[in-house]
Amino acid sequence: EGKKVIRLDVGNPDFPAPAAVVEAWQEALKGQKTHYTESRGIPELVGALRAYLKSKSHFDAKPDELVVTVGGRFAVYAAIATAVKEGESAMIIEPAWPAYKEQIEFVGGKAISVQTSLEDGWGPSPEKIEERIRPNTKAIVLNYPSNPTGKIVKPSLFREILEVANDHNLTVISDEVYDSYSFAPCPSILEGGAERFILTSSFSKTWSMTGFRVGYAVCDGRQTAEKIAMLASLMYTSVPEFIQYGAIKALESEEEATRNREQMRERIAIACRELDRIHGLKYYRPDGAMYVFPELREESFDSSGFADSLLNENAVSVIPGTGFGNYPRCFRISLGSPKEVIVEGIRRIGEKIA
Numbered sequence: 001e002g003k004k005v006i007r008l009d010v011g012n013p014d015f016p017a018p019a020a021v022v023e024a025w026q027e028a029l030k031g032q033k034t035h036y037t038e039s040r041g042i043p044e045l046v047g048a049l050r051a052y053l054k055s056k057s058h059f060d061a062k063p064d065e066l067v068v069t070v071g072g073r074f075a076v077y078a079a080i081a082t083a084v085k086e087g088e089s090a091m092i093i094e095p096a097w098p099a100y101k102e103q104i105e106f107v108g109g110k111a112i113s114v115q116t117s118l119e120d121g122w123g124p125s126p127e128k129i130e131e132r133i134r135p136n137t138k139a140i141v142l143n144y145p146s147n148p149t150g151k152i153v154k155p156s157l158f159r160e161i162l163e164v165a166n167d168h169n170l171t172v173i174s175d176e177v178y179d180s181y182s183f184a185p186c187p188s189i190l191e192g193g194a195e196r197f198i199l200t201s202s203f204s205k206t207w208s209m210t211g212f213r214v215g216y217a218v219c220d221g222r223q224t225a226e227k228i229a230m231l232a233s234l235m236y237t238s239v240p241e242f243i244q245y246g247a248i249k250a251l252e253s254e255e256e257a258t259r260n261r262e263q264m265r266e267r268i269a270i271a272c273r274e275l276d277r278i279h280g281l282k283y284y285r286p287d288g289a290m291y292v293f294p295e296l297r298e299e300s301f302d303s304s305g306f307a308d309s310l311l312n313e314n315a316v317s318v319i320p321g322t323g324f325g326n327y328p329r330c331f332r333i334s335l336g337s338p339k340e341v342i343v344e345g346i347r348r349i350g351e352k353i354a
């Protein structure tokens with residue numbers, strides 16, 4: 001109480017949003033871009049996104065296959081709601097961002113989890129995935145680079161998973177919100193291989209625009225995109241018009257995206273260097289994203305109690321591994337704060353564990 005807390009919990013990068021985005025947004029406001037828009041997004045932003053995806057992933061999205069959404073979070077929800085109905089199931093690879101399971105359950109589905117482990121480098125086995133598929137399984141959610149582990153699967157493994165999905169008519173929901181923070185070759189669903197897919201992505205991490213609430217979904221066809229646009233229309237009509245004008249400028253802000261990526265690369269290196277000093281702590285060196293997910297292999301270690309006590313006594317907040325699946329010996333450190341803060345936070349974690 002009364003102490004300033006070192007926040008290593010939320011996935012909120014502290015980098016400023018690109019200046020061009022803020023300017024475009026201000027201009028848009030002055031120019032009265034303050035109205036409802038098409039639910040799937042203004043044509044200028046849809047067009048800019050298509051050009052962006054073409055140059056980045058060589059993917060030719062048709063205008064009616066793309067929907068601008070309120071954050072990547074809504075894109076994921078809409079993808080799940082479109083692919084999974086009440087009484088059906090969808091697979092998730094754990095540890096996983098908790099919203100996948102919650103959203104699947106919210107639409108009345110069952111989340112089937114495939115566990116991965118630190119010993120296996122957090123890589124899922126296609127055999128294990130196939131074993132767990134049920135007749136009512138309709139989708140599989142993939143997320144590389146992964147929150148919370150920072151894992152990026154090798155493109156060959158990614159393709160094997162897509163083959164399993166195709167064999168069982170699953171829709172692959174590929175959540176690629178962290179793709180710009182990739183420090184190893186990161187496969188994208190847009191490179192092909194999946195018969196049914198929905199890509200979800202966001203402006204939040206790449207350009208540090210979490211508060212703008214703008215993301216998008218790219219679908220394998222018009223019908224799915226129409227459903228997602230209909231859901232957007234039912235829920236919130238459209239992303240605010242001026243926010244969409246700002247987002248167009250983000251797509252041109254390559255310098256900022258590169259700066260953010262390089263800073264995140266450096267933060268990962270620093271966090272790993274500091275974690276290496278802590279005896280007994282093991283972790284997978286992240287290939288991407290903005291987190292480290294260490295594990296303390298001690299029978300008595302309970303990450304929930306640890307996180308509580310770390311917050312109350314040491315003023316550092318982390319997220320216990322149980323938030324991401326059955327991982328009571330792990331906890332997640334977010335690298336959204338400046339280097340000095342990360343170093344001090346990990347120093348206190350070390351003190352606590354010693």
Ligand SMILES: Cc1ncc(COP(=O)(O)O)c(C=O)c1O
Pocket residue numbers: 011070071072073074076097143147175177201202203204210214215
């Ligand atoms: C894996 C993953 N997907 C999607 C999101 C959604 O981000 P946003 O709604 O800000 O685009 C997050 C946010 O932390 C995330 O970690």
